[in-house]
Amino acid sequence: MIPALFTHVPVTTIKEASDALNHYGDDAKLLAGGHSLIPLMKLRLATPGYLIDIARINDLRGIREDKDKLVVGALTTHEQIENSPLIRKYAPIIGAAAKLVGDPQVRNRGTIGGSVAHGDAASDLSVALFGANASFVATGPNGKRVISAVDFFLGFWTTALNQDDVLTEIHIPYAPSTNWSYQKFTIRSQDWAVVSVAVSGSNIILGAMGEIPLRAEKCEQAIASGADFEQAASFADEGTSPSSDIRASADYRRHLAKVLVFDALTEAKKRS
Ligand SMILES: Cc1cc2nc3c(=O)[nH]c(=O)nc-3n(C[C@H](O)[C@H](O)[C@H](O)COP(=O)(O)OP(=O)(O)OC[C@H]3O[C@@H](n4cnc5c(N)ncnc54)[C@H](O)[C@@H]3O)c2cc1C
Incomplete structure (x- = not known):
């Protein structure tokens, strides 16, 4: 249960993260909460040589209101989502799903971006976000793309994110608090x-x-x-x-x- 050797690469901006992914290519992986990636590395099911640690990118945190949607930063934790008044008001299904993710330790570290980018069909947030017609903002070397949930999940642990994309935001349209x-x-x-x-x-x-x-x-x-x-x-x-x-x-x-x-x-x- 010991991961293969890797180099830790901390970054503080989205551009640095995307540049690092581009530079190290297929040998690099982003590290967010680490609650899916690190277990895989310990099992040697993933052996990235470079871990691009995005935990210090403050621009990736938080939940804010926009004209017709909530904008949730990719590094927002399950716990922050579960307890957010904005989520409760505009997207209660997302809060309900976040509350059911693992245990408090997992919810305190795990992030919505990591959960979605991991592409697991059992991810509570992915299923709820699909239900809520969410879309996902991928930021790469050529700028931003907004990908609908229908087009985002492609196959087993595979999403529409490119190797050098950072999932930066999740957009959740305002929905009635009923039904x-x-x-x-x-x-x-x-x-x-x-x-x-x-x-x-x-x-x-x-x-x-x-x-x-x-x-x-x-x-x-x-x-x-x-x-x-x-x-x-x-x-x-x-x-x-x-x-x-x-x-x-x-x-x-x-x-x-x-x-x-x-x-x-x-x-x-x-x-x-
Ligand atoms: C004991 C345990 C129980 C769990 N139970 C549940 C459960 O009941 N339900 C559930 O849904 N989940 C569960 N999880 C998983 C948990 O929700 C993880 O936190 C989540 O799947 C991944 O989020 P993370 O921030 O930890 O991502 P990480 O582990 O850091 O990363 C996961 C993957 O996403 C990529 N990635 C991360 N952030 C980005 C980004 N911004 N842009 C592009 N790629 C990115 C990484 O490179 C990696 O490939 C559990 C985990 C554990 C350890």
Whole structure:
């Protein structure tokens, strides 16, 4: 459980971070809270030679109101999101998901940017942000790109970020504080989701039911054409490809997706 040798490269600006990524190429990785990357390095599943430490870039922190959206800095921690009055007011589903990430230690160190950039289909924040129609700002050598959640998650631990991109901001459109629910099933409390579901307005998004967070299209269509929640939820596993692992079989995940979609639709309606 000891990582391979690496060089620590602290940076204090976004440009320095992007330049360092460009300079060291594929041998470099950004380090934010370290709560996904360091465990991978200890298991030698990641062996970057250079860790570009962005923790001191103050421009990447904080949550602010913009005209039609909240702007959340990539280094904002799960704990700051969970306890933010702005998140509570304008994007409560994101606060609810942040509250369910790991334990207090993880929430105090882990960041929203790291969670999203890691590209894990079970990431609580990724699933909730997709539900909330969030978009992601990537800053690279050629400037900024805004990437919608639909286009951001590409495959297993793979996102639309380029090797020399820094994820700088997450944009969350203002949403009504009703008609949302985030459901997460875990084997032990404070664990990763076996399956999760975000319902926000007409969006129904599934976590851990494939390589990326997935839209439950058939459920959304069923609701739009007047199906009741039980009928709609029965389609929850259509188009998904859950894996079997130590925590659950693929069949059990399919079952859970239906249960959690029903629960999420029911809770969202109660809030409306
Ligand atoms: C015990 C434990 C339990 C956990 N439980 C959960 C859970 O229940 N739910 C959950 O969702 N997560 C869970 N996590 C993961 C946690 O949320 C991590 O904090 C998060 O996934 C990664 O955030 P980080 O800031 O630690 O990123 P890091 O580990 O520093 O980085 C993760 C990856 O993202 C890249 N990266 C980081 N920041 C940026 C950026 N700004 N731009 C571009 N790339 C970037 C890094 O290069 C790396 O590849 C758990 C972790 C642990 C250790």
